Amino acid sequence: MSARRIFSRPARFAAIAPYVWMVLFFLVPFAFVAKISLSQTAIAQPPYTPVFSLAGGWSSLSDAFAALSPDNFRLLLSDDLYLSSYLRSVVVALTSTAILLLIGYPIAYGMARLPRRWQGIAMMLVIIPFWTSFLIRIYAWVNILQHDGLLNQILLALHLVSTPVVWLSTDSAMYVGIVYSYLPFMILPLFATLTKLEPALEEAAADLGASPREIFWLVTFPLSLPGVGAGSLLCFIPIVGEFVIPDLLAGSKSLMIGQTLWLEFFTNKDWPVASSIAVVLLVVLLLPLLLYDRLQRRQLEESR
Amino acid sequence: MADDIATPEPAAEPTPSPEPRPDPQPPILRIENVVKTFGSFRAVDGVSLDIRAGEFFALLGPSGCGKTTLLRMLAGFETPDEGRILLSGEDIAQVLPHERPVNMMFQNYALFPHLNVRDNIAFGLRRAGMPRAEITTRVAEMVALVRLEGLEKRKPDQLSGGQKQRVALARSLARRPQVLLLDEPMAALDKKLRESTQFELMELQRRLGMTFIIVTHDQEEAMTVASRIGVMKAGKLEQVAVPRRLYEEPASRWVAQFVGDINLFEGEVTAREPHRLRVSTASAGELVAAQPVAPIDESKVAVAIRPEKIRLALRRPAGDAAAINCVEGIISDTSYLGGKTVYKIRLDGGAAIHAAQANTARLDADGYGLNQRVVAWFTPDDCVVLER
Numbered sequence: 001m002s003a004r005r006i007f008s009r010p011a012r013f014a015a016i017a018p019y020v021w022m023v024l025f026f027l028v029p030f031a032f033v034a035k036i037s038l039s040q041t042a043i044a045q046p047p048y049t050p051v052f053s054l055a056g057g058w059s060s061l062s063d064a065f066a067a068l069s070p071d072n073f074r075l076l077l078s079d080d081l082y083l084s085s086y087l088r089s090v091v092v093a094l095t096s097t098a099i100l101l102l103i104g105y106p107i108a109y110g111m112a113r114l115p116r117r118w119q120g121i122a123m124m125l126v127i128i129p130f131w132t133s134f135l136i137r138i139y140a141w142v143n144i145l146q147h148d149g150l151l152n153q154i155l156l157a158l159h160l161v162s163t164p165v166v167w168l169s170t171d172s173a174m175y176v177g178i179v180y181s182y183l184p185f186m187i188l189p190l191f192a193t194l195t196k197l198e199p200a201l202e203e204a205a206a207d208l209g210a211s212p213r214e215i216f217w218l219v220t221f222p223l224s225l226p227g228v229g230a231g232s233l234l235c236f237i238p239i240v241g242e243f244v245i246p247d248l249l250a251g252s253k254s255l256m257i258g259q260t261l262w263l264e265f266f267t268n269k270d271w272p273v274a275s276s277i278a279v280v281l282l283v284v285l286l287l288p289l290l291l292y293d294r295l296q297r298r299q300l301e302e303s304r
Numbered sequence: 305m306a307d308d309i310a311t312p313e314p315a316a317e318p319t320p321s322p323e324p325r326p327d328p329q330p331p332i333l334r335i336e337n338v339v340k341t342f343g344s345f346r347a348v349d350g351v352s353l354d355i356r357a358g359e360f361f362a363l364l365g366p367s368g369c370g371k372t373t374l375l376r377m378l379a380g381f382e383t384p385d386e387g388r389i390l391l392s393g394e395d396i397a398q399v400l401p402h403e404r405p406v407n408m409m410f411q412n413y414a415l416f417p418h419l420n421v422r423d424n425i426a427f428g429l430r431r432a433g434m435p436r437a438e439i440t441t442r443v444a445e446m447v448a449l450v451r452l453e454g455l456e457k458r459k460p461d462q463l464s465g466g467q468k469q470r471v472a473l474a475r476s477l478a479r480r481p482q483v484l485l486l487d488e489p490m491a492a493l494d495k496k497l498r499e500s501t502q503f504e505l506m507e508l509q510r511r512l513g514m515t516f517i518i519v520t521h522d523q524e525e526a527m528t529v530a531s532r533i534g535v536m537k538a539g540k541l542e543q544v545a546v547p548r549r550l551y552e553e554p555a556s557r558w559v560a561q562f563v564g565d566i567n568l569f570e571g572e573v574t575a576r577e578p579h580r581l582r583v584s585t586a587s588a589g590e591l592v593a594a595q596p597v598a599p600i601d602e603s604k605v606a607v608a609i610r611p612e613k614i615r616l617a618l619r620r621p622a623g624d625a626a627a628i629n630c631v632e633g634i635i636s637d638t639s640y641l642g643g644k645t646v647y648k649i650r651l652d653g654g655a656a657i658h659a660a661q662a663n664t665a666r667l668d669a670d671g672y673g674l675n676q677r678v679v680a681w682f683t684p685d686d687c688v689v690l691e692r
Contacts, residue, residue, distance in 0.1 A: 203381055204414035206401040208428030208479065218427075222418045 030282070037275035038068035048272050072276035082277065085260040086284065092246070092256060093239040096178045097186075097232050103179065104186035104231065109220075111187070112194035119195070126184050138177055138248050145173050145249070174250035178239055185238075186231040193227025194220075229292060237285050257281055330393055332357040332515050333378070333483055338387035340373050347373040348384070349539030355483075360509050360516045362530030364523055366562070370539040371519045375485050378517065379408045391482065402431070407481035411488045413472035415460040421447070421471050422456040428479045446474040449508070466497050473505075477512070486518040490525060502528045523563050527551070535559050551610075553597060557690045560608050565646075567614070567657040569607040570692065573600075581689055583607050587655030592628045593687035604692045611646060613686040614659035616672065617679050630681040633657070635672050647672060649680060 039048040050064035076082045111122045129137060144150045145167035152164040167173050197220065205215045243258030250256075255263070257277065265274035331354035340348040348370040355361050363371040376382045377389060380401035389397045396404055407428070415424050425446050429439045447453055450470035460468055469489065476484055489505070490498045506529050509516045520526050526533050527547040534544040543555040554560035557568070571585030576595075583591050583605060591607045620630060636656065637648035644660045651657060659680055661671075672678055 198412075198414065200410050200412065200414035201416060203379075203401070204408075204410055204416070205427070206381075207379055207406075207408045208475070209402045209431035210427075211402060211431075214431065219416060223416075 033275045033278055035068070036271055037072055037279045038070060039272045039275075040067075040069070040071070041270045041272050046271070047269050072272050073280070075273060076276055076280060081255075082257075082260065085255050085257040086280070088254050089240045089242075089257040090284070092174070092178070092242075093236050096175060096182070096239050097236045099175065099179050100182055100186040100235050101228065101232060104183055104190055105228075107183075108187045108190035108194055108227075111191050112197070123188075123191070126187050130184070134181065135244065137181070138244060141173070141177050141180065142168065142248055145176070168249065169251040171250060174246050177245040177249045178242065181245060182235045182239065185234045189230040189234060190224065190227040193224045193230075197223055233289065233292065236288065240285060241281060331355055332392055333517075334388075334390040334393075335374075335378075336388040336390070338374070338377065338384045338389060340370075340377060340382055340384050346539050348377070350387070351536075351539070351541050352387075353534060353541060353544065355515060355517065357515055358513050360506065360529060360531045361518070362526035362533045363517065363519045363536060364526040364533050364563075365521065365536035367521055369536040371521075371536045372487060374536070375408070375487055375517065375519045378483070379406060379485055380404050405482045406485060407476040407479055408485040408487060409472050409476040409489050411491060413460075413468050413492075415468060415471055415475070417460050420457050420459050421452060421463070424460070424471055425475045425478050427475065432479060442478060446478050449477070450474045465492055465494075466501070469493060469501065473508075477514075481514070483515045483517060486516060488520055489518065490520075491522075498525070499528075505529055527563075535562065537562075553688060554608070554690070555598075557606060557608070557692070560688065560690060565611050565658055565660075567609050567611065568690075569609075569655070571605060571607060573603045573605055580684055581605075583689065585653075587651060587653040588631045589653070590628075591687065592684045593689045594685050596689045600689060600691055602691050606690045606692050608688045608690050609682050609686060611658040611660040612644070612662070614657070614680050614682050616647065616659055616661060617681075618677075620679050621681065628681075629684065629687070630679060631657075632677065632679050635674055635676045635678060638672070638674065645671060647678075649678060 035052075036048055039050060041047060042049045050067040052064050053060055107126075111119060111126075114122055142149075146152075147164050147166070147168070149167070151167060152161075155161045155165065201219055201223070202215050205219045206212075210218060240256075241258045242256060243262055246256045247259055247262075261274050261277045261281075264270045264277060333353075333355040335351055335353040335355075338348055338351050339346065351370075351374060363374060365371045373382060377384050377397075380396070380399060380403075384397050387397075388395050391404070391406065396406075416427065419427065422443055425443050426439050429442055434442070443456075447456060450473055452467065452470050452474065455463065455467060460471065463471065469492070473489070476486075486505075490501055493501060502525060505516075509529075518526070518529060527550075530547065532544065532546055533550050535542045535550065537558055543550060543559050545553070545555075550559065550563050554563060554566075560566045560568075569583070569585040569588050569591060571583040571591065573581055574584045574590070575582040579595050581593050581595055581600075583593060585591055585607065593607050631651050631653070633649040633651035635647050636650045639646045639648075640663075642663070644662050647659045647661070649657050649659060657680065
């Protein structure tokens with residue numbers, strides 16, 4: 001009897017559900033975006049040519065295919081604006097991820113060491129901010145950081161500064177917003193890895209003469225690396241494409257790629273360029289994922 | 305609790321136990337009135353114990369008896385609330401685990417999953433700041449000792465249960481601790497492997513001359529490996545003795561029942577003779593037992609007899625033997641176990657007893673069948689009188 005029989009029909013369907021989801025809501029839309037990225041902008045509805053039309057028959061479809069060109073991608077390479085936006089996005093994402101790791105790790109570590117009945121409460125506290133809309137929380141930061149905001153009022157009241165400090169529309173404000181918003185995404189995977197860690201491992205290290213510092217760096221940290229990887233990716237990837245936080249909190253001197261994309265799409269109404277930005281962004285984001293995957297696979301093979 | 309050093313040798317013991325003589329030197333490990341409480345629960349409740357250098361000592365007890373807590377205090381993972389722990393005469397109760405000359409082999413081995421066999425074994429040596437060349441030699445030595453040659457580069461999850469166990473042993477021995485603590489080291493192995501590992505462990509301990517303290521809930525394992533056993537119950541040491549004494553002269557009813565199988569006849573002392581006690585029991589009439597090692601003042605006692613010390617026959621034996629400790633009953637159950645057969649006998653008095661007969665001949669010459677009427681008897685010397 002085949003082992004598959006143990007799954008009933010609905011259960012087997014459930015196994016392919018994620019693939020159906022991926023095809024419907026990722027691959028198909030991505031195909032649309034990829035096609036638009038190879039089109040040319042036009043004053044029309046929709047605002048690009050060529051448009052695939054099934055009504056015109058095979059000849060019009062093949063004409064449309066022939067009209068596709070990678071011109072938009074050439075533009076992305078030739079204009080500094082795009083390159084510097086990508087670069088800034090990656091730098092901001094890397095810096096933010098590093099800060100998130102530095103803040104999130106000790107919090108997750110402390111949570112994992114709480115008695116079990118307190119862990120649930122600690123987890124609630126981490127998740128609770130999600131109950132308020134993301135946009136409202138960022139606007140709250142605008143309020144706190146603005147010229148006559150809460151932060152400046154406190155600093156003035158404590159006589160730490162004599163005139164209000166400019167917080168809003170600076171990179172610092174943007175980093176505060178990003179770190180604040182993404183902290184739970186860093187803490188939760190780290191917490192999950194750290195709680196699974198067998199306490200006997202740390203005891204064994206202590207028994208073999210490791211000081212508390214050595215226990216952390218030689219046992220706890222290396223074994224929490226999967227959590228570090230997951231948390232970092234979970235933060236890095238969306239931060240690269242972040243639009244709202246830099247738009248509301250950072251200055252307008254240099255743009256992140258999400259902002260550039262928004263400008264192309266809504267202000268310039270250039271859908272093809274906006275689409276090609278999105279396609280390149282996806283490739284940029286896939287690279288670290290593939291690298292990470294390959295690294296893990298190599299480690300597995302080495303240990304064999 | 306009864307310390308076997310303190311109690312005098314019994315006068316009428318047929319074969320003296322191979323008792324280690326008290327050492328004139330102080331013990332390597334002295335545990336003095338150690339108490340450990342968790343909340344209101346007294347996990348270890350006033351334990352005192354001396355362990356001599358080179359001993360293979362077993363802490364035996366059911367789960368929750370405090371044996372693991374005691375071991376963890378020796379390793380430094382728990383601090384005693386009261387009492388002292390002296391290692392080579394030095395109080396180590398407050399010394400941190402990583403500063404103790406004691407190593408522990410953990411129950412589930414606690415091997416570092418990210419390090420290979422070599423690095424797992426070298427972990428403790430590197431922490432001790434041993435020169436690189438010396439580490440290489442010592443690791444090779446340890447790998448050879450536990451016969452893991454060729455597996456040095458493997459990660460723990462690429463090893464079998466038995467191999468993991470060997471790595472854990474090698475890792476805990478690498479620093480040459482004064483005392484090696486073993487927390488249920490064979491619990492995860494299957495029966496056959498466990499038995500062969502027990503003998504290897506004993507051989508290793510003899511060869512290294514190191515002091516081993518093992519915690520186990522398996523009395524057979526404790527009897528096999530240990531030169532001396534401490535039986536724990538509810539945080540207290542019930543008895544400390546060599547395996548033979550533990551079995552043949554249990555200090556309490558609880559020890560008698562925990563270590564091996566035993567038949568108990570409740571009764572009252574009717575007469576005290578120089579070497580004998582006469583006990584009147586409800587289930588087996590009058591029984592005669594040898595005077596216990598530690599005199600019993602109580603009149604309410606239990607006469608205990610191990611199943612293999614009961615003799616069976618179809619008819620009452622002739623002569624003197626028939627006069628005492630002879631009961632009759634019907635075989636209600638038999639279990640053939642290969643080396644021996646255990647008979648469950650329902651006595652005429654109502655009680656049920658177990659009698660074990662060694663199967664010394666291949667052909668079933670003297671087996672008994674179900675519902676057969678048999679006579680069971682035993683000598684006074686084979687009885688142990690216990691307080692109720």
